[in-house]
Amino acid sequence: MSTSETSTSASTSETSTAEARAHGPQRRTVLGGAAAVAAGFALAGCGSDDDKSDEPKDRKKGEKITLTFWSWVPGIDKPVDLWNSKNPDVRVRVEKVSAVDGAQYAKMHAAIKAGNPPDLGQIEYAVVPSFLIDNGLLDLTKYGVGDHKDKFIGWQWQQSVFGKAVYAVPQASGPMGLFIRRDLFDKWGVEPPATWDEYEAAAETIRKKGAWIETFSATNGNRFAGLAWQAGARWFGTQGDTWTVSIDDEPTRKVADYWYNLVRRKLIKTIPDRQNAWYKDVQTGAMASWLGASWGDALLVGNAPKTSGKWRVAPMPQWKKGDGAYANWGGSTTAIFAKSKYPKDALAFAVWLNTDPESIKLLIENGYGTPGAKQGYATSDLDVHKDFFGGQEYSKVFGAASQGVDTSWKWGPATDTLYQRLGDAFTAAIGDGGSFRSVLKKVQGQTITDLKEKGLKVEAG
Structure with a gap:
């Protein structure tokens, strides 16, 4: 289960829940170096x-x-x-x-x-x-x-x-998928988005209906890492005895630009996920979907019991239709x-x-x-x-997603600190209107400094 070394959890007045927990078909070995x-x-x-x-x-x-x-x-x-x-x-x-x-x-x-x-x-x-x-x-x-x-x-x-x-x-x-309120999607004529372009279009339609498709949670660096993972990012690597840091790489820039566009156009909320305001939106239908992980089923059940029977799980949207690229959170x-x-x-x-x-x-x-x-x-x-x-036999969706997780993704030292850095920088960018690309550049530099201070050899990837 994820939960949240870096994530937050919450309980609501309606019910209390326990705290909850990329690219392409090629499956290479993790930590090859x-x-x-x-x-x-x-x-x-x-x-x-x-x-x-x-x-x-x-x-x-x-x-x-x-x-x-x-x-x-x-x-x-x-x-x-x-x-x-x-x-x-x-x-x-x-x-x-x-x-x-x-x-x-x-x-x-x-x-x-x-x-x-x-x-x-x-x-x-x-x-x-x-x-x-x-x-x-x-x-x-x-x-x-x-x-x-x-x-x-x-x-x-x-x-x-x-x-x-x-x-x-x-x-x-925690292979990722898209939890959707099927009743609301059907009511508004929205199909589960197969691509990120379709996701943006769905966000436009849902916003016109007075609801939101999702939130971009600035403090959830764990999920953002999953989105970058799906796009083909490689945040950490090794060359000999040296760590390489590539948070500001092209795949991650693509992801950052995408979500910045949704935020800039006000098609998506920016409240923290899995806290009281977010749970209220999930309970009331003000938020019609959630990009979550396989452990999220218990989280929704525990916090929005009155919505029972209305949810379904769809595959994570793809950058290119049919890619079969997924992520782990x-x-x-x-x-x-x-x-x-x-x-x-x-x-x-x-x-x-x-x-x-x-x-x-x-x-x-x-x-x-x-x-x-x-x-x-x-x-x-x-x-x-x-x-x-x-x-729905929803575990099949997550099972297929697990098979599409790019296993060449490598975690590096001080990832918990990295998530905090991302959270601070994204929060600041949302507050002052700064670009999400600037977040990547800033956190890249901070992470290199953090690893050097721990006595590790490190350079930009």
Whole structure:
């Protein structure tokens, strides 16, 4: 589930919800330059094990221990309770952390710095590299994580692989689609847009009817990254032991220009998504669609129950009709922190949580995205809110989108900071009428500076 290392979540007076979580058919391997990436991290001291004062150890036979697990996943308590009922010697205690504006990551980094992090934490794919900078995560290879590789979808597994090291166990991803109010689209004679040109035309029609097609949420850098991903952007790369930063590349400029045009023409709102005003618009029909991820089904169900039966899911619009290019928004891992005293037990729990059929069933019921596991569920199991979507087998849309995600996209260090930079710059641009292209140029420079300050070699891509 995504949620929001960088995203915001909200609850409304109507109902409360748990916080929720590119280009072309070619599917290349993520982190193809992983060895170089690992070398780049090493420049900042990553992987150092000089501190022997608190080394991991094996649990003695019959010894009872408690592992701490920080997470924001809705309903995570249920699978954890199931684990505890089956494993009385290795209990897991969940501590819920806020996923608003990256609060959970700030808390995790602070705990690492203080020397008292939890044993396990939910960390989104995009920010795993950030934790490697401060030696926060444990390399799981020597604890047998490789024995479980084939249990997980390849590209999700690779998101936490750097060189030969594996730093987390996949949980779920968030392939993107277009949630639409089918009743309103039909009423206004609007077809689900197959292209971004058609999306703009639909925005014009819907605005004339007094509603809005969507919002451009300035603070949601995570979703903007997904839109750029679909267009063929490559924000991060490696050349030898040097990181390259290309946020201000042509595909991202195309995306920025597109949304700037919608904002400039007042065809789209600019309120933050997944906050109270946005939920009210979703509940009332003032907003007729949402470019969201697979985990968004639970978010809509939880916050707009009176709209049940009126929603459908359509594929994400394409830059060119028939391209089949999609994107991913969010997705999480279960990571083990470097200070965990019982890494073998922590790893056993992380693998069980994300592969055991009973656990997956509980996670699906509470809306956590598209599972990272290859087995343990059927595609139809993901249609847990089928009635809300008018009987549509909507998971098929997200399944097809997952196959079209360009897996050559690479996350870089300090992505959580990058999202904050984007949020600040987009908010300022909307406020003063500045171009969105200027945002890219500014954030590109800031990101290069941020990485250099972390001791990494970096240059503009």
